[in-house]
Each structure stands twice: as structure tokens, then as C-alpha cells.
Amino acid sequence: MATYLISGIAGFIGSNLARELVRRGETVRGFDNFQTGKRENLEELKGKIEFRELSLLDATGVKDVCRGVDYVLHQAAIPSVPKSVLDPVTSHESNITGTLNLLIAARDAGVKRVVYAASSSAYGDTPALPKHEGMMPNPISPYAVQKLCGELYLTSFSRVYGMETVSLRYFNIFGPRQDPTSPYSGVLAKFITQMLADRPCTIFGDGEQSRDFTYIDNAVNANLLACAALAEKVNGRVFNVATGTRFSLNQTFKMLSAIIGYSRNPEYQEPRAGDVKHSLADISKAHQALGYQPTVGFEEGLRRTVEWYKQAVLTMTARGMPS
Ligand SMILES: NC(=O)c1ccc[n+]([C@@H]2O[C@H](COP(=O)([O-])OP(=O)(O)OC[C@H]3O[C@@H](n4cnc5c(N)ncnc54)[C@H](O)[C@@H]3O)[C@@H](O)[C@H]2O)c1
Numbered sequence: 001m002a003t004y005l006i007s008g009i010a011g012f013i014g015s016n017l018a019r020e021l022v023r024r025g026e027t028v029r030g031f032d033n034f035q036t037g038k039r040e041n042l043e044e045l046k047g048k049i050e051f052r053e054l055s056l057l058d059a060t061g062v063k064d065v066c067r068g069v070d071y072v073l074h075q076a077a078i079p080s081v082p083k084s085v086l087d088p089v090t091s092h093e094s095n096i097t098g099t100l101n102l103l104i105a106a107r108d109a110g111v112k113r114v115v116y117a118a119s120s121s122a123y124g125d126t127p128a129l130p131k132h133e134g135m136m137p138n139p140i141s142p143y144a145v146q147k148l149c150g151e152l153y154l155t156s157f158s159r160v161y162g163m164e165t166v167s168l169r170y171f172n173i174f175g176p177r178q179d180p181t182s183p184y185s186g187v188l189a190k191f192i193t194q195m196l197a198d199r200p201c202t203i204f205g206d207g208e209q210s211r212d213f214t215y216i217d218n219a220v221n222a223n224l225l226a227c228a229a230l231a232e233k234v235n236g237r238v239f240n241v242a243t244g245t246r247f248s249l250n251q252t253f254k255m256l257s258a259i260i261g262y263s264r265n266p267e268y269q270e271p272r273a274g275d276v277k278h279s280l281a282d283i284s285k286a287h288q289a290l291g292y293q294p295t296v297g298f299e300e301g302l303r304r305t306v307e308w309y310k311q312a313v314l315t316m317t318a319r320g321m322p323s
Contacts, residue, residue, distance in 0.1 A: 003113075004227075005069040006030040006212040007056060008076030011036025012178045013117065013170075013219060015045070020220045025130060035078060035094065038285040041177055055206045056098025059105070060162045066109035071227045073101055077147070081274075084143035093148035096153075102160055103157050103165075107271075113164040115226045116154050116239060119147040120171040120212075125276050132282040133169070133238050140274075146243055151213070157209040158236035158284050166226040166234045168219075169280045171242035175216030175301060175310035188213065191253065192309045195262040205271030207250035210278045212242040215301030225290040242281030255299060259306050 004021050008014040014037070021028045022045065031054040033036025042051060056076050066072070077095045078084070084091040099116070106114050123131045124138030139145045154165035180189035194201045205223045222241040226234060247255075253266050286292040296304070 002112075002227075003029065003072035004025040004069060005072045006073070007074045008032055008037060008117075009049070010039065010041050011065050011079075012041075012175075013173060013178055013216065014073075014075040016042035016175065016216050017075065017220050017223055020051055020224070020291065021257040025257050029069065031061075032076065033149055036080075036176075036179065038061055038179075040268065049305050055103055056094055062293075063105040063108065066105040066111060069106070069109060070112045071153045072102065072111050072114040073223055073227075074099065074114060074150075076102075077117065077150075077203065078145070080117075080252075081121070081141040081143045083246070084141055084146065089116075089166045091143060092146055094312040095143070099150040099153055102134040102277070103153055103163070103317040107157060107161050107163045111163070113166065113227055114154060114157075115223050116150055116165065116289065117321050118151045118169040119144065119291045120168040120169050120240070120242070120279060121147040121171060122151070127277075130244065131240065131276060131278040133240060133285055144161050144238065154189055155236045155238075155322065166229070168226060168286075169238060169281075170219055170224055171212040171214050171239075171240065171279060173214050173216055173219045173262040176225050176312075178216075178305075183245055188252065188256075188305065189247065191308070192306055194261070195256060195260045196306075196309060198262070198264075200264055201253065201266050203249050203253065203266045203268050204251075205268070205275065207253065208248050209275060210248040210251075210280070212244070212246050212247040212280045213252070213298055213301070214242050215296040215304070217296045217301075218243065218292075221295060222290065222292050224290050224306060225237045229290050235291070237288060239292070240283050241286060241292070242283055243298065244281060244283045245298065246278065246280045247298055252302075255302055256306070259303055 010032035026047040033055040121144035
């Protein structure tokens, strides 16, 4: 058994990682400053994890929280392209300075390995598909630059200080506890909450834009494999975490309508500026080095997510989540 530190543990991916580690009987410590994370994501974990309210920017606190840790799963970030465009300095601070603080603390604490939540936004809007890790990064937004910079810092720390690091480039992770305003797969949470309330759904553009939507359990699994993999296969490297398949918004809308029993047609509006048309990952590198393969497919992931929202939707509406 090992001790895992999850930064951003109150967030969507961080809280799902914590639940799985607790289920496996591991020791879990986590911190969050609730910038976008939610206290209710930690409710189920009360008494099962050690939690500290802490910002990545508190270098002393971060040093303290890293003591005695075996693996760091670094999920904390301000994960928003629009926020990074409006206020690049604030997102730079959490996403780059915060990452650097955590890496220094992990190095000084003798942590075995740091696994980092990188982003497919590093690929930018180049039309070539599928995206593979050998492609030249082409980040567009300040957020994409920041996430890519984090990867480079991890690789640097593995080369310069001999600390083991792995970066996982997530592609559109979705599932229970995702905020419907999430820039990634928030559209799925949005469709689901609108359909369950029998409200109209909006599709921006013609709906033929497609994504490599990845159910959360696959991302959780990739993180745990990244901790366990042989260092010579993964240290200092970057891996796509996705499914290697893509679905359009029109297909997704139909699948969700069938699962939920929703009978309205979508309302189409002008495409949003800057939306990438298609996204698809090559996951062969993660398969070879980590033994990663998706275990929950898209449709099954949608079913599980709908089930969760059915339970949660009333509470979420009462709390004023945007629809
Ligand atoms: N969801 C996706 O599809 C996706 C895709 C690519 C990359 N990512 C990356 O995965 C990670 C997790 O994303 P998520 O979807 O769970 O988002 P999220 O917003 O639910 O989680 C991020 C967490 O980090 C916390 N946080 C932010 N700044 C902090 C700071 N300075 N100190 C401490 N905590 C801080 C937030 O409060 C939140 O709980 C992020 O690093 C994001 O960039 C996510």
C-alpha cells in the first residue's frame, strides 16, 4: 500500500481518483483551494482521506503536504480556456507557478513519481488526425500554453533532478461530478441536465464536430497504471489518454435522447469562434508503455453518467448550476 497525494481533489477528476484509490485500500491525501472544485465532491470521502484546504501557490504548505508521499497525482489547475484568455496571469499562476511549486516540493520530499494532468489542447487546431505524441505541439490559448509548459517542467525535473514523472494528455474526459460549464465535455453534462428537465438543447454549428470523449474510469485507470509502470518505459514521457474513437455532437445527442427518452429536436446556433472541429487520439503509445486500454466505452459511459445525474440533478438545480 502506498500514500497518494491528489492536488485538485475537490474537482471532477481528482475526486474520482480519490474514490478509486480509497476503494483499493490506498492511503489518500488531497488538497484544493476550491477555485472550481466543490465541497460536495468530498462529502462521500469524509473520514476516508486526509484533506487540506490549500493553494498550489502556498509553497510552504505544498512542501508540508508532500511529506511522506509516494505518488503525486497533479490534477489542480484552472481548467478553462476562456478564463485564461480573460485573465492569463491568474491562470498562469495556478497552472505554471503552482505546478512548479508542487514539483519542487515533491522533489525535496523524495516522492517516487509525479503524474500530471496534461491536456490535448497542446495539439491545437491542426487538422491531422489522429493526434499522436510525436506531433509538434501547437497550443493556441494561454491555457494550452500553460498545460504544455507543465509537461515540459515534468520532463525537465526527470532529466535534471532524476525525479520520475509522467504526463497524461487527457482528451475530453466526462462522467459523474463534471461541472456542466466545463470547457471539455461540459456539453455532455449540459445535454443530460437539460434533457432530464425536458428543456431545449443547443448545438453550436452543424453538430458534425466530433470528439474523442473519454469516460472518467478510463482516465482514473490511466493514472494508476502510470504510477505502477516501469520507469524505463514511462519516465519523463507524455501519453495520450483517450479512447481512439470519436463521436459527433449529432450522434451524441441521438444516443442521449434514446437513453433518457427525450423527444425534442436540438436547436442549432452559429458555431462558436475557436471551436476545434474534430479531435481523435492515437492511444497506441499508452497501450504499449502503460498497458492502458479503455475499459468503458462511450455509450456505457453515457448511461452511467445519466444514472448519476438522475440522482443528482434536483440537488444541482437547487444549487443553481447553470443549464
Ligand atoms: N476534464 C477534462 O476533460 C480535461 C482535459 C484535459 C486536461 N484536464 C486537466 O485535468 C485536471 C482536472 O480537471 P477537471 O476537469 O477535474 O477540472 P476541475 O475544475 O473539476 O478540477 C480542478 C481542481 O483544481 C483546483 N484548483 C485550481 N487552482 C488551484 C490552486 N491554485 N490550488 C489548489 N487547487 C486548485 C480546483 O478548485 C478544482 O478542484 C486539470 O489540470 C485540467 O487542466 C482535464
